[in-house]
Amino acid sequence: MSSTGSGYDGYARRFIRDDSGDYKFSARSPYGDASRDDNGDRAAEGLGFGGGRRSVGGCGPADFGFASGRAQIRARDTTMREAVDLYNAGRYSESLAMFKKSYSKIGYHEAALMIAKMHLYGVGTEKNVPEAIKWYEKLALQPNRSGRKSISTYMTPMVEASMTLAKIYLIGFDVPKDSKAARKWFDRAYDVGYAPAGKTLGDIYYFGYDTPRDLAKAVKHYTEAAQHGYAPAQYALANILYSGEETIKANPKMALDWYWHASKQKHPGATYAVARAYDLGENVKADPDRALSLYKEAAIGGDGDAQNALGTYFYNGQILPKDQTTARKWFEAAAVRGQADGMFNLAVMMMKGEGGDTDRTKAYAWLTLAQKAGHPNAEAVLKILEGRMTPAEKAAADALLAPQT
Structure with missing residues (x-):
C-alpha cells in the first residue's frame, strides 16, 4: 500500500492507497474515516466507507485503522528528540541506544542514518564499518x-x-x-x-x-542530470557539445544553450563561456558590455579563465580604465587557479615591474609553471629571463619550485 501526503495525515497516508480521491481520510478520526464523528457514527452521507465500509484502492478498514494508529503513535513519540538531545549533550552511548529505539519504534530514516554514522566513526561505540554498512544499506x-x-x-x-x-x-x-x-x-x-x-x-x-x-x-x-536543472551536469554536457568528441558531433548552438542554463545558476565556468560568446559573437550578437559584465561575474565566482580575461581588460584599458595594479591582481588570482595565461601574464608583469615590484625570482617560478601547463610562449621568455637573473635569484627560484617536504 502506498500514498502521498505530508504532516500528521501525510505520515499515515504512507500506509494506504486512495487513488480514487473521494475518501475523506484523517488520522485523528475513528478508523481514519473523516466522515465519522468521535463516536464512530456516520457524520455525512456519501462520504467514507459507506454502509458496507468499502475498501479504497485495495485498502480496507484494518488498513486505515493501522495507518491511523501508526500516526497516533508517531505523534506522541519523543524518542528521536531525546536521542538528539543526548547526542548534543555528549552522552553518545545513551544517544546511540535511543536512536536504535527510535528506529525500532517508528522507523525514522534520520535515526538509521545517525546509527550508521556513529558506527562508521566510532562515536558512542567501537568503530565498526561492517555494522555501519549494514545500517546504511538498510536505509538506502x-x-x-x-x-x-x-x-x-x-x-x-x-x-x-x-x-x-x-x-x-x-x-x-x-x-x-x-x-x-x-x-x-x-x-x-x-x-x-x-x-x-x-x-x-x-x-x-x-x-x-x-x-x-x-x-x-x-x-x-x-543529459539526464542536466535536464533536471543540475548546473555542473549542464556545463559538462555543454563542454562536450561545444567542440564535439568521438561520435558526439559538435553543436556550439546547443552548447551555448546549456551554458546559458548553467550560468543562470551562477556556475562560474558556464558564465565565462556565455561571456566569451558575447565577446566573440559566437551564435549571439556581439555585445562587449554584456561580455564584460559576465566576465566580472564569473571572475568573482572563481573561474580562472574569467579572471585572466578581466585582468586583460584592465591591462589593455579595453572598456575599463587601464589599471596595471588591478590587472596584476586578477592575473595572480587566475595563476593561483592554474590558468596558464594568467601564470604567464603575471610573470611578465613581475619581470617588468608592472603593477607592483619587480620580482624575477617569482616570475621565473610562474613561467616554469606556465611552461608545464603548456603555454606556447613560456619557454622563450624563460630563456630571456634566465639571462637577466643573478645566481642568488636563480637559487631562490629553484627553491620555490622544489617539492615541499
Missing part, C-alpha cells in the same frame, strides 16, 4: 517513493546513505576498494532522486575511473 534500500520523477540536489537520508556507501567503496574505507560497488551505490542515489549522483556517474564514464571510458554513457548521465 528503503522503498523508493519518488525517485527520478522528482530529481533535485536535496540530500535526503536515503540519498546520504547511498552516497556514503559509494564513497566507502570508492576509497576503500576499511573495506577493499570496489569500483563496481561504488557505481552501484551512486546509481542508487540517482535512482532515489539525487542529481549530483547522475553527474558523478557521468564523470566516472567520461574519465574512465576504474572502468573503460564510455562517452555514450557519460553523455546519457550528463
